[in-house]
Amino acid sequence: VSTGEKPVLSLRDAVRRYVPDGQELLIGGFAFSDPTALAHELIRQKRKGLYIMKTSGGVLVDQLVGAGCADRLLSCHVWNSVGPVPAHCFRRALEQRKPHAIEIEELSYGAFTMSLLAGACDLPFMPTTPVQGTGHFTQRTFLPNKFAVVDNPFGGGAVCVVPPLKPALGVFHVQRVDKFGNAQMFGPTGEMRYAMAACKKLIVIAEEMVDTKVIRERPEATVAPGFMVDAVVVEPWAAHPTDSYGYYYRDLPHNALYGEMSRTEEGFQRYVDEWIIGTGNHAGFMAKLGSERAAELRIRKEGW
Amino acid sequence: MAAATRFEQMFLTGAGRIKDGAVLFVGFHWPMLMSRIARRLHAPNIVVVYENGIVEDRLTSVLPTSPCDLASAEQATTCAGSLEALYMWLGSGRVQMTLVEAAIVDRYGNVNTTAVGPYLQPKVRLPGSGGGTELSSLGRDLMLVSASVNKRSYPASVDYITSPGYLSGAQERNRLGYKPGTGPKTLVNPLGIFKFDENGEMYAAGLHAGVTPDEARATFGWPIKVQSNHEVLPAPNEDELKVIRQELAHAKERYYLLPEG
Numbered sequence: 284v285s286t287g288e289k290p291v292l293s294l295r296d297a298v299r300r301y302v303p304d305g306q307e308l309l310i311g312g313f314a315f316s317d318p319t320a321l322a323h324e325l326i327r328q329k330r331k332g333l334y335i336m337k338t339s340g341g342v343l344v345d346q347l348v349g350a351g352c353a354d355r356l357l358s359c360h361v362w363n364s365v366g367p368v369p370a371h372c373f374r375r376a377l378e379q380r381k382p383h384a385i386e387i388e389e390l391s392y393g394a395f396t397m398s399l400l401a402g403a404c405d406l407p408f409m410p411t412t413p414v415q416g417t418g419h420f421t422q423r424t425f426l427p428n429k430f431a432v433v434d435n436p437f438g439g440g441a442v443c444v445v446p447p448l449k450p451a452l453g454v455f456h457v458q459r460v461d462k463f464g465n466a467q468m469f470g471p472t473g474e475m476r477y478a479m480a481a482c483k484k485l486i487v488i489a490e491e492m493v494d495t496k497v498i499r500e501r502p503e504a505t506v507a508p509g510f511m512v513d514a515v516v517v518e519p520w521a522a523h524p525t526d527s528y529g530y531y532y533r534d535l536p537h538n539a540l541y542g543e544m545s546r547t548e549e550g551f552q553r554y555v556d557e558w559i560i561g562t563g564n565h566a567g568f569m570a571k572l573g574s575e576r577a578a579e580l581r582i583r584k585e586g587w
Numbered sequence: 588m589a590a591a592t593r594f595e596q597m598f599l600t601g602a603g604r605i606k607d608g609a610v611l612f613v614g615f616h617w618p619m620l621m622s623r624i625a626r627r628l629h630a631p632n633i634v635v636v637y638e639n640g641i642v643e644d645r646l647t648s649v650l651p652t653s654p655c656d657l658a659s660a661e662q663a664t665t666c667a668g669s670l671e672a673l674y675m676w677l678g679s680g681r682v683q684m685t686l687v688e689a690a691i692v693d694r695y696g697n698v699n700t701t702a703v704g705p706y707l708q709p710k711v712r713l714p715g716s717g718g719g720t721e722l723s724s725l726g727r728d729l730m731l732v733s734a735s736v737n738k739r740s741y742p743a744s745v746d747y748i749t750s751p752g753y754l755s756g757a758q759e760r761n762r763l764g765y766k767p768g769t770g771p772k773t774l775v776n777p778l779g780i781f782k783f784d785e786n787g788e789m790y791a792a793g794l795h796a797g798v799t800p801d802e803a804r805a806t807f808g809w810p811i812k813v814q815s816n817h818e819v820l821p822a823p824n825e826d827e828l829k830v831i832r833q834e835l836a837h838a839k840e841r842y843y844l845l846p847e848g
Binding site: 313314315339358359360361362364365366367368369370373374377378389390391392393394396400412413414415416417418419422424440441442469470471472473474475476477525526528532533535536538539 | 701712714
């Protein structure tokens, strides 16, 4: 916990400073507000051995797996939801161990939410919906205690519970932030409020930096008060090709392009070379995407 | 106009079960299109909730590619979160009907969207649960939707239970403490509509015109019962078919992959 002004870092410096090889890292977003720009920077800096936690994996996790950055994955869903088409790299890793084997542990979205809520509140566990008899209840890999069943102390039989999840580091996409780290999201928030509070260290990647008086106009939109935030990155379009509510739409053609290119290992490598390595940074990525395309996706008009 | 395909007919059969004014929990993919078609045909006042916390009570200008395509939040009355959606609305019993896609489904309505073959060395890896587990665990009047007529989609028992049906039979679900009234009630697919008996076993209750009981039997990986005097489900009329085809064409524009033919 710290108050006062927060370090404002470039994405490159944030990754350098906070995400060494082997880092345990929860990445925010639920197929909207996925900070894809973070994944690109992790790939550019050739991170290895990461333990990635992400509720909805999507294209972001697919890219990290395809590029060989992740060894472990905790998730509830990994797919390219446009089409929908498979997350091809994720499939190759699990079916053929390419580019290398990864360990996977799964929770359903509701159980993941409750586990983060327990972590956020520092409670010993949270009850969840019955999941006994399902695959993710019985199949456990690196989190053997991801579920337990206890007797309801107030009567009424068995209750399924999940332990607190407290990721060492969380990186989340938000719409706007001020210099004190007060971070605001608009639209649906999925599990993000609890996930942010569950993380031991928290970095936000914002579409824009605004004055604190702008934050004060909509205090109910603050998902993380500044004292929870360790560092701030300002990176417009960081969630592309997913949506950022009130700022831009999901980029369907780009999702389709990625789905097509990632069908083969060679195609995926071409995507990495052209769109991630070759662009140098996220501004370079957006320049390659082009201002016309960006204008089509942009929702936010002046005077939001 | 050419006669409706069975795939098209599935949308009418499924949409027909949706009551105007109902609160629905709608999962990813074809259930979204099905509820949209119901809204256009006979149920303009349905209120649809999604796992991310969005409440959609009107026809959005475009079909979202998934619940998290925030085209679904256009003019929404509520944008909340997963705790609200999955526990406060669904778990509490405030949602009256739940629609979930069932890529692979077995005799007892257990759905596999995770892995075919051994979990640690899968033959085919699928996306995983998302909120599908909660939808099947907690959803009232749960309708499973499958666009497949491939026998591999209907094994006697699934390799991995992502979304719990009646597990190894209705008694097991009760014994494990699942709430009364939950568990799949129907499955719709291009062949017709299927229900579950008191033991939790699926049977054919209604078949689309032209589908024979033998054809239905041949599609399932166990000797499925076909109700004697099963219902013969009507083909869409011209107005209904027009709406279904408009929506399928729209889905294609929105990058949905439609089945061949």
